[in-house]
Amino acid sequence: MDIFPIGQEKKKKVHRLYSDITSDLKKKGIHQWDCFYPNRFVINSDIKLGHLFGILIDNQVIGVIVLDTNENKQFQSLKWMDERGRPLMIHRLGIHPLYQGRGYGKKLLGFAGEYAISNGFSSMRLDVFSGNKGALKMYEHAGFQERGEICYPFRSAPYICFEKIVTRSES
Numbered sequence: 001m002d003i004f005p006i007g008q009e010k011k012k013k014v015h016r017l018y019s020d021i022t023s024d025l026k027k028k029g030i031h032q033w034d035c036f037y038p039n040r041f042v043i044n045s046d047i048k049l050g051h052l053f054g055i056l057i058d059n060q061v062i063g064v065i066v067l068d069t070n071e072n073k074q075f076q077s078l079k080w081m082d083e084r085g086r087p088l089m090i091h092r093l094g095i096h097p098l099y100q101g102r103g104y105g106k107k108l109l110g111f112a113g114e115y116a117i118s119n120g121f122s123s124m125r126l127d128v129f130s131g132n133k134g135a136l137k138m139y140e141h142a143g144f145q146e147r148g149e150i151c152y153p154f155r156s157a158p159y160i161c162f163e164k165i166v167t168r169s170e171s
Contacts, residue, residue: 003111006052006064013061014043014052017096024097025132031156032129038092046092053111055104062099065108066091067115074150075125078161081145085122087163088112093126093135100134109142116166123166127159136160 006014022033046052046066055063068089080087090112095104116124127150128135140146144162151158 001055001057001107003053003055003065003108005050006047006054006061008047010054010056010061011040011043011047014047014054014064015040017061017064018043018092018094020096021094030129030132032132042092053108053115055107057099060096063093063095063104063108065093065112067112071125072127072150075127075161078148078150080123080125080147080163082123082163082165086120087123087125088116088119088121088166090124090126105138106142109138113164113166121166124164125161127161129155130157130160 018033018038022035025032043052049068051066051068053065053067054061068091069087070091071087071089090109093105093108095108112124115121124144125147126139126144128139130136130149139162142164144164147161147163149158149160
């Protein structure tokens with residue numbers, strides 16, 4: 001199983017993936033995403049800029065992650081461990097509901113760590129909807145540490161911000 005950059009030809013499949021994830025989250029009472037986010041404009045921009053990576057199984061995109069340097073302005077008010085380094089931002093990690101619990105999220109986070117190291121980043125940062133207990137647990141198990149919380153307009157609960165310092169593994 002490879003993780004690869006998502007191209008324009010997979011745009012509709014990514015949109016479908018996010019729609020399926022959003023529907024599943026709503027069924028679970030998690031109001032993290034909606035019809036406004038992530039939308040086709042966000043997806044198109046992620047693809048165009050080369051920031052969207054994914055897992056493909058049987059010609060279906062079953063998992064995605066966005067890696068870039070676009071840090072939310074609200075992050076500036078938080079106390080980060082990596083104050084002088086170069087952080088990689090993680091956005092919109094999602095796994096299709098039929099493939100959740102199989103380690104694909106962990107694989108995408110491992111890919112993000114490798115990407116960070118090979119591209120000269122010193123840490124990884126992200127925010128997670130506080131109502132998504134499964135996602136919070138995944139990031140904590142992956143070694144991310146909580147750094148505070150921020151609030152987004154029109155969202156029912158705060159987002160927890162996490163950070164992980166990246167280091168080359170010993171050979």
